[in-house]
Amino acid sequence: MNQFDFDASIDRRGTDSLKWDKYKDRRILPLWVADMDFPSPPAVMRALHARVDHGIFGYTLPPAQLRKVICRRMERKYHWKIAPEWIVFLPGLVTGLNVACRAVGAPGDTVMTFLPVYPPFLKAPGLSGRRLMEVALIKNREGNWVMDLDALKKALSPAIKLLLLCSPHNPTGRVYHRSELEALAELCRKNGTVICSDEIHCDLILEHGRNHLPTAAVNPQMAEHIITLMAPSKTYNIPGLGASFAVIAGADLRKRFQQTMEGIVPSVNILGFTAALAAYTRGEKWLQALIRYLRRNRDLVETEINTMPGLSMTHVEATYLAWIDCRGAGLENPAAFFESAGVGLSEGRDFGAPGFLRLNFACRRVTLKVCLEKMRQALEKNNQRRRSSSKSKT
Numbered sequence: 001m002n003q004f005d006f007d008a009s010i011d012r013r014g015t016d017s018l019k020w021d022k023y024k025d026r027r028i029l030p031l032w033v034a035d036m037d038f039p040s041p042p043a044v045m046r047a048l049h050a051r052v053d054h055g056i057f058g059y060t061l062p063p064a065q066l067r068k069v070i071c072r073r074m075e076r077k078y079h080w081k082i083a084p085e086w087i088v089f090l091p092g093l094v095t096g097l098n099v100a101c102r103a104v105g106a107p108g109d110t111v112m113t114f115l116p117v118y119p120p121f122l123k124a125p126g127l128s129g130r131r132l133m134e135v136a137l138i139k140n141r142e143g144n145w146v147m148d149l150d151a152l153k154k155a156l157s158p159a160i161k162l163l164l165l166c167s168p169h170n171p172t173g174r175v176y177h178r179s180e181l182e183a184l185a186e187l188c189r190k191n192g193t194v195i196c197s198d199e200i201h202c203d204l205i206l207e208h209g210r211n212h213l214p215t216a217a218v219n220p221q222m223a224e225h226i227i228t229l230m231a232p233s234k235t236y237n238i239p240g241l242g243a244s245f246a247v248i249a250g251a252d253l254r255k256r257f258q259q260t261m262e263g264i265v266p267s268v269n270i271l272g273f274t275a276a277l278a279a280y281t282r283g284e285k286w287l288q289a290l291i292r293y294l295r296r297n298r299d300l301v302e303t304e305i306n307t308m309p310g311l312s313m314t315h316v317e318a319t320y321l322a323w324i325d326c327r328g329a330g331l332e333n334p335a336a337f338f339e340s341a342g343v344g345l346s347e348g349r350d351f352g353a354p355g356f357l358r359l360n361f362a363c364r365r366v367t368l369k370v371c372l373e374k375m376r377q378a379l380e381k382n383n384q385r386r387r388s389s390s391k392s393k394t
Ligand SMILES: Cc1ncc(COP(=O)(O)O)c(C=O)c1O
Pocket: 034, 091, 092, 093, 094, 095, 118, 166, 170, 198, 200, 201, 231, 233, 239, 244
């Protein structure tokens, strides 16, 4: 029997949930923003209860044990040796992206990223007075989204001081191969471009036989010029607690990053640190059970979406996000269309890809089945309507 019940029904309405309150007064099931509808691991909840029971919430230091735990975790999971002092705690990964944009280069420089991508990647450069340059991911012969390294090579210039990478990739769910990351790191090294590698989804590898590979671990010569961003937030469903970190091996780069944060970026809060430590030390069994559950949800989504008229999606190797190509369905506004059918999805345009939608399948399987059925019925009805209106015109 499964020790952890991901099918349990917990009502999130009325809890100030960003995901659920978007549709507060409407009958729309939310499969959009990337948090999960599952309670965090019991070990996290026990640790939080104990911390709250202490009753004093004064200023806090990062727990020394957490640094050690992170170092051990990186080595055990990813064969990546890091030193405790390379870790810089952050109250959010988006904060890390924005700090990276300000810390590297100067206003007027260019920041590069691949499209589609998690929307804050597209916003952060402009907010820091940098220009944004986008290079599109392409589909290879096997139908996987891959980096277009030739286009990247052509686009690289001395003005490009920073590349924002998302690995594993949100929204496509891609786990990059070692060869891709090695080639990317080498191109950036030669061009003098720092990489900020957002690896927030690193623990959510669904594909059997695939492992996460930190970008900073692939090319020792480049390691000093990489800012890695990670967090327990997606993995253990604690994003509302704001506990994340950067790992920066290069002393100069780390200093610039920390100077940029000074006086602006607050410390991680006590409960965030408490949850992070409990998750990383006592959350592994729960995580393995979660991955099994997510794999089955992924399989369901792929089977259903790929048989819906006009929709298709590529295989999700990591994350709990499905990237759906709706361009064949003849919908003017796909997000609004599915909202009116009762399903709230993320708009592809925000990721730099109009005509696509992102579906978050980290929810109870019954909810997912209901949503997929609503989507299929809406598409079928729409097709019938289109067929009968084209008949009446002829
Ligand atoms: C790639 C990526 N980076 C960062 C974040 C958000 O991180 P945070 O909530 O810690 O700012 C998300 C959330 O969906 C994400 O997918």
